[in-house]
Amino acid sequence: MSLNTEALPKSQEVTASPEAAPQPWEPRIVGFACNWCTYAGADLAGLSRLQYPPSIRLIRVPCSGRVNPQFVIRAFQRGADGVLVAGCHPGDCHYSTGNYFTRRRFLLMQRLLEYMGMDPRRFQARWISGSEGPKFQQTVTQMTEDIKALGPNRKMRDVE
Amino acid sequence: MITEKIRAAAKELLEKGEVETVIGWERGTFWYNSTPVFISKPEQADRLVFDDFCANNLAKYLLDYRNADGKIAVFVKGCDARAITRLIQDNQVKREKVYLIGIPCTGMKEAPKTVSSQDVAGLPLLAKCQSCATPNPVIYDILLGDPVPQKEVGNRFAGVEALEAKGADEKYEHWGKLFSECIRCYACRNVCPACNCRECAFDANGLNWLGKQNNLQENQMFNMTRAMHVAGRCIECGECERVCPMGLPLMDINRKIIKDLNELFGSYDAGLNLEDRPPLGQYKLDDPEKFM
Ligand code: SF4
Ligand code: SF4
Ligand code: SF4
Ligand code: FES
Numbered sequence: 056m057s058l059n060t061e062a063l064p065k066s067q068e069v070t071a072s073p074e075a076a077p078q079p080w081e082p083r084i085v086g087f088a089c090n091w092c093t094y095a096g097a098d099l100a101g102l103s104r105l106q107y108p109p110s111i112r113l114i115r116v117p118c119s120g121r122v123n124p125q126f127v128i129r130a131f132q133r134g135a136d137g138v139l140v141a142g143c144h145p146g147d148c149h150y151s152t153g154n155y156f157t158r159r160r161f162l163l164m165q166r167l168l169e170y171m172g173m174d175p176r177r178f179q180a181r182w183i184s185g186s187e188g189p190k191f192q193q194t195v196t197q198m199t200e201d202i203k204a205l206g207p208n209r210k211m212r213d214v215e
Numbered sequence: 216m217i218t219e220k221i222r223a224a225a226k227e228l229l230e231k232g233e234v235e236t237v238i239g240w241e242r243g244t245f246w247y248n249s250t251p252v253f254i255s256k257p258e259q260a261d262r263l264v265f266d267d268f269c270a271n272n273l274a275k276y277l278l279d280y281r282n283a284d285g286k287i288a289v290f291v292k293g294c295d296a297r298a299i300t301r302l303i304q305d306n307q308v309k310r311e312k313v314y315l316i317g318i319p320c321t322g323m324k325e326a327p328k329t330v331s332s333q334d335v336a337g338l339p340l341l342a343k344c345q346s347c348a349t350p351n352p353v354i355y356d357i358l359l360g361d362p363v364p365q366k367e368v369g370n371r372f373a374g375v376e377a378l379e380a381k382g383a384d385e386k387y388e389h390w391g392k393l394f395s396e397c398i399r400c401y402a403c404r405n406v407c408p409a410c411n412c413r414e415c416a417f418d419a420n421g422l423n424w425l426g427k428q429n430n431l432q433e434n435q436m437f438n439m440t441r442a443m444h445v446a447g448r449c450i451e452c453g454e455c456e457r458v459c460p461m462g463l464p465l466m467d468i469n470r471k472i473i474k475d476l477n478e479l480f481g482s483y484d485a486g487l488n489l490e491d492r493p494p495l496g497q498y499k500l501d502d503p504e505k506f507m
Pocket of ligand 3: 412415441
C-alpha cells in the first residue's frame, strides 16, 4: 500500500514555529499497578505531595497476576521507553497467590527480553504496598533516571 | 521388522474393536517422506510403515478426536510420548481414551538434497533427533521392540550460551533479521503439542493482540508471545523448528526459556512425568526475589 505523500501537508511547515523551543526528552514509562496495593501506594504518594517525575502512565489492573506478557510487548511497541509491573508484596496479594505467579512469569520474561536485545533495566517489577507512597516515589524516580541514561527506546517500536 | 509389528498391532486392535481409529504413518508421495495416516479398518493396517522419515509428531492429532466415543490408538516415538504427557497434563486428552503403542526410536533422517540416489544410510539425522534426550517413550501401553541406548547429546544449551554472550544490539540485530523473515504461517504453533488452546490468541483478532501486518514488530510480538505461552510446557520435541518453512532457529528461543526456568526454579523437563507440574503453574515462597 502506498500513501500519497504529496497530498499530505509537510509536518514541519504546519507545526514548527521558529520560537518553539525543542522539548527536552522525557522517558515514557508504562506502569501496571495492582488495584489493591500499588495503585493505593501511588495514590498515597500523590496525597502526601511526594514529587516524582511525570514520566509514568499508570494502568490499573486487578492484580499484578493480571499482567500478560503481551501487555509488556505491546507497550514497548507503542512507544514505551520502560515498563513497570507492580503489585502487593509476596504474601499480601488480595487474591492470595497472584503475585507469586507474577514473580515467576516476569523473572523469566525479563531474561527473554534481554536475550532478544532489550536492556533489562527497561523492564522492572516491584512490590509496593498501599502504605508505601515513598517507595512508589523512589521507584519511579530511579527508573526514570535509569531510562534517561539509556535514552529513548527504539527496539520493538512500531511508532515514531 | 518394526513395520510388520506395527501393522500386526494395529490390525489386532481394530479387529478386536478395542480402538476406533489408529494414527500412524504411511508411505508418502516420495520415498523420503512418510506422512500421518488415520485408519479405522483392519484391512487398512497394511498401509502403515515405520521408517527413517516418520518425523511427524502424531500426538497433536488427538485433539481432533477429543469427542470420539471410543479409544484412539497412536504410535509414539520418544518425543511423541512426551507430547502425550503434555496433552494429558493440559486436560486435552484423557489417558483412558488413548492406546499408546510405543516405538523406541533411533532417530529420523533429513530429506535428501537430491532425490536421485536413495542412499538412506548416508543421510544426516534431523537436528531434533541429534539432540534428542528421550528416544524411548516415557508413556505407553505396549512397547514394540527393545529400548534403544541413549546417545550422548552434549550440552544442549551451547547455542543459547553463545547468543547470551553477545552484546544487546548484536542480539537485537540477530533476532530482528530472523523475525523479519517469519511469514507468520503459524506452522510452528499448529504443530506444537504445547499449543493446544481452543482459540489461540493469534486467531482472536477481535482482541487485536496481533496485527495482520507482516512486519518486524508484529513478528516479534508473535514469536515472543509464542515462546512465553509454551514456557514451562515445551517438551523440546523440536517440531516447531523442523516445520518452519523459513528455517528460523526456534529452539534457540525455547531452550533459552528452558535453561532459565531450570536456573531460576529448579530442574524441570516437561512431558517426562505426569505428576510434575509446569514451573509457571506453580510457585515457591522462596523463589528468587530479584525485583523486590
Ligand atoms: S513456522 Fe516459521 S515462518 Fe511460520 S510462523 Fe512460525 S516462525 Fe514464522
Ligand atoms: S515449542 Fe517446539 S519444541 Fe516445544 S513443544 Fe512446541 S513444537 Fe515442540
Ligand atoms: S500461541 Fe499461545 S494462544 Fe496460541 S495456541 Fe499456542 S499457547 Fe495458545
Ligand atoms: S492483588 Fe496486588 S498483586 Fe495480587
